[in-house]
Amino acid sequence: ARCLRSGLAVWEAFNGGGARSEGTYSVCTDGHAYLVSLYRSFDMAPLLTRVPVVIVGGGPVGLTLSSLLSKYGVRSMLVERAPQTPTHPKAHFINTRTMEIFRLLGVHNKVYEAMAPVEHWRRFRYCTSLLGPNNELGQTDHFSPNLPAAFLKMDRNSPCRVANLPQSRLTQILWDHASEMAKMNENFASSLHFGTEVKSTTESEDTIQVNVRTVGAQRGVEATAVECDVLVGADGASSLVRHEMGILMKGQPELQFLMNVHFFSPSLWPRLKDRAGMLYFVFNPSAVVVLIAHDLERGEWVAQIPYFPPQQSPDDFDEGACRRILNAAIGGSGEEDIQIRSIHPWTMGAEIAERFQSASGRVSLVGDAAHQFPPSGGFGMNTGIQDAHNLAWKIAKTMQNSSGMGWDADLLRTYEAERKPIAEANSALSMYNFDSAMRIPSALGLSPKAANAVSKLLAKSPASILPRRMQRGLLESVMSVGLQQINVFGPNANNPASRFCMDRVQAILKEGRGLHLLFPAYELGFTYAHANSRGALGTDDAPDATPQPAALVPGESHEYEPSTAPGARFPHFPVRVDGTEVRVLSSLDFVGEDTRCALWFDAASAPLDWAEIDAEERLGWRLVPFTFAPHEETETTLGTSVCIPDAAEDGGTSFDTSSLSGLAVLVRPDGHVGWRGRLGGNFEES
Numbered sequence: 001a002r003c004l005r006s007g008l009a010v011w012e013a014f015n016g017g018g019a020r021s022e023g024t025y026s027v028c029t030d031g032h033a034y035l036v037s038l039y040r041s042f043d044m045a046p047l048l049t050r051v052p053v054v055i056v057g058g059g060p061v062g063l064t065l066s067s068l069l070s071k072y073g074v075r076s077m078l079v080e081r082a083p084q085t086p087t088h089p090k091a092h093f094i095n096t097r098t099m100e101i102f103r104l105l106g107v108h109n110k111v112y113e114a115m116a117p118v119e120h121w122r123r124f125r126y127c128t129s130l131l132g133p134n135n136e137l138g139q140t141d142h143f144s145p146n147l148p149a150a151f152l153k154m155d156r157n158s159p160c161r162v163a164n165l166p167q168s169r170l171t172q173i174l175w176d177h178a179s180e181m182a183k184m185n186e187n188f189a190s191s192l193h194f195g196t197e198v199k200s201t202t203e204s205e206d207t208i209q210v211n212v213r214t215v216g217a218q219r220g221v222e223a224t225a226v227e228c229d230v231l232v233g234a235d236g237a238s239s240l241v242r243h244e245m246g247i248l249m250k251g252q253p254e255l256q257f258l259m260n261v262h263f264f265s266p267s268l269w270p271r272l273k274d275r276a277g278m279l280y281f282v283f284n285p286s287a288v289v290v291l292i293a294h295d296l297e298r299g300e301w302v303a304q305i306p307y308f309p310p311q312q313s314p315d316d317f318d319e320g321a322c323r324r325i326l327n328a329a330i331g332g333s334g335e336e337d338i339q340i341r342s343i344h345p346w347t348m349g350a351e352i353a354e355r356f357q358s359a360s361g362r363v364s365l366v367g368d369a370a371h372q373f374p375p376s377g378g379f380g381m382n383t384g385i386q387d388a389h390n391l392a393w394k395i396a397k398t399m400q401n402s403s404g405m406g407w408d409a410d411l412l413r414t415y416e417a418e419r420k421p422i423a424e425a426n427s428a429l430s431m432y433n434f435d436s437a438m439r440i441p442s443a444l445g446l447s448p449k450a451a452n453a454v455s456k457l458l459a460k461s462p463a464s465i466l467p468r469r470m471q472r473g474l475l476e477s478v479m480s481v482g483l484q485q486i487n488v489f490g491p492n493a494n495n496p497a498s499r500f501c502m503d504r505v506q507a508i509l510k511e512g513r514g515l516h517l518l519f520p521a522y523e524l525g526f527t528y529a530h531a532n533s534r535g536a537l538g539t540d541d542a543p544d545a546t547p548q549p550a551a552l553v554p555g556e557s558h559e560y561e562p563s564t565a566p567g568a569r570f571p572h573f574p575v576r577v578d579g580t581e582v583r584v585l586s587s588l589d590f591v592g593e594d595t596r597c598a599l600w601f602d603a604a605s606a607p608l609d610w611a612e613i614d615a616e617e618r619l620g621w622r623l624v625p626f627t628f629a630p631h632e633e634t635e636t637t638l639g640t641s642v643c644i645p646d647a648a649e650d651g652g653t654s655f656d657t658s659s660l661s662g663l664a665v666l667v668r669p670d671g672h673v674g675w676r677g678r679l680g681g682n683f684e685e686s
Contacts, residue, residue, distance in 0.1 A: 055232045373426060629644065
């Protein structure tokens with residue numbers, strides 16, 4: 001190992017970059033190849049044969065779960081089949097609730113520092129090309145009317161704002177953090193393993209056996225049997241854990257077929273500074289494509305090109321064909337500097353697993369292993385990370401409660417009851433948003449649904465006996481009718497037909513019927529239902545305080561409504577502590593550092609025994625007595641109470657803090673309300 005470290009130091013000096021040791025691999029920060037195979041031969045973190053939790057999958061969801069478990073003192077082993085963190089950017093939008101989770105982990109600032117300025121990604125643009133003259137069909141500004149106003153609205157709802165960062169770069173941040181968290185405590189040191197695959201899993205009455213081995217191991221090399229109490233499948237859409245559980249996916253598996261082309265073109269940025277955007281929907285006779293600008297300044301892009309099987313196939317989109325489409329979409333004066341990194345097919349679907357857990361609750365699915373959505377709205381990765389947040393404290397609490405007293409998974413089993421309805425709601429919204437995204441091409445005579453219908457009709461008609469090449473020609477001839485309309489109806493004010501077409505597009509955008517990005521009611525306002533989550537939620541003994549959030553219906557306008565109802569996320573508001581001017585940034589800071597719940601109660605209204613009872617030691621709760629400014633803080637045996645600034649004076653929250661008067665609210669470790677009630681009677685009765 002010493003020799004290897006010396007060799008890595010030489011590598012660093014020779015290449016002028018920084019090589020970071022990360023347990024079972026080393027990565028050079030200046031982009032050099034991973035030294036995976038070399039380092040693995042001196043594996044510093046051998047596979048354990050017994051560990052409380054095994055996590056399968058090292059994407060953002062699995063890594064978030066690993067970090068949370070380490071934070072809560074639970075040892076885990078994460079295995080990832082890939083030999084290194086991904087280079088393909090995949091997902092990129094990170095919503096407010098996910099950023100709150102990253103804030104809890106302490107990585108939120110790293111995300112904000114790594115992302116591009118909001119001005120680069122605040123808009124969706126609809127155009128006939130990126131650079132051509134008179135190319136603009138319309139745009140949507142998701143931070144209108146201006147950034148300060150949009151930020152103020154976000155800041156009143158949360159201590160965090162949304163972010164935009166390619167998943168490949170986010171994964172590296174989360175891997176670095178999970179590696180550090182895994183090594184924090186020698187008594188429960190967790191481990192992370194790249195290049196390691198699961199071959200099979202077996203659940204028995206009191207344990208789970210996971211058989212793992214190094215990817216590419218020689219034939220005849222036996223897998224290592226690892227025993228665990230809890231197994232979590234964060235292994236993506238083709239989840240082996242889900243397959244081993246015999247769980248099927250339900251929904252629409254084939255909404256659209258796309259070619260994903262990951263490419264770099266740094267020369268575009270100087271020419272796009274005055275028309276920056278996150279997504280460019282390009283429609284012209286030679287290219288119908290969505291261009292995702294993952295980093296405009298670095299020139300990192302992904303193109304999504306639709307194709308229609310069986311007449312078309314991925315083989316029709318080699319590098320030459322993709323380069324021609326990209327040049328047509330860019331619309332420059334000649335050949336562009338396009339560096340294609342990868343081309344691969346992708347099938348967009350909307351599916352949810354029949355079950356998220358085994359009957360025992362010991363095996364759970366999170367992220368894409370449990371649900372897959374269209375990318376419209378960016379809910380896939382975000383929902384998965386929030387799955388991990390919901391599950392982590394339940395695993396830790398179950399481990400603590402079961403220590404020496406046998407296994408009781410009642411709390412653990414509430415994971416599916418709480419998260420599956422959220423996945424279903426987010427899937428419905430993603431589908432609605434996908435349909436909304438189709439309105440613009442349909443207004444231009446380029447309906448993808450119509451193209452799919454033509455493709456299926458050709459496959460079932462007498463034309464199906466023709467060679468595929470001839471079928472493809474027929475399909476492209478039909479599609480060209482719509483494509484040619486763009487020539488006739490292009491953005492030319494002197495053309496009445498063009499004006500009609502443009503008016504339809506503008507009407508869709510003005511009425512807000514196009515593709516949306518920000519959904520604060522879904523991001524922050526989702527609520528866990530009491531009836532389906534016994535053991536994780538208590539009763540609502542103060543229903544008149546703030547109402548249960550309204551049911552969310554895709555297509556209806558929803559503003560986030562802060563609520564202290566059981567199941568809702570506890571509202572964000574600024575507080576002062578210990579009578580000083582030191583400001584705890586958010587009310588959310590009182591939970592999440594460990595597995596304790598926080599009991600907020602109005603210290604001025606509470607009977608004497610509320611302030612004197614030692615509930616922290618007896619119940620494992622953190623007591624948070626609070627008062628309202630300008631009243632003096634109330635001294636209790638627990639110390640000085642928390643002071644909530646006057647809302648009119650502070651203006652830092654959208655929540656009516658006066659609704660907490662005379663109230664007690666129990667907040668779970670994941671920040672959701674577990675119970676609320678009016679102060680009255682003694683503590684034991686309440």
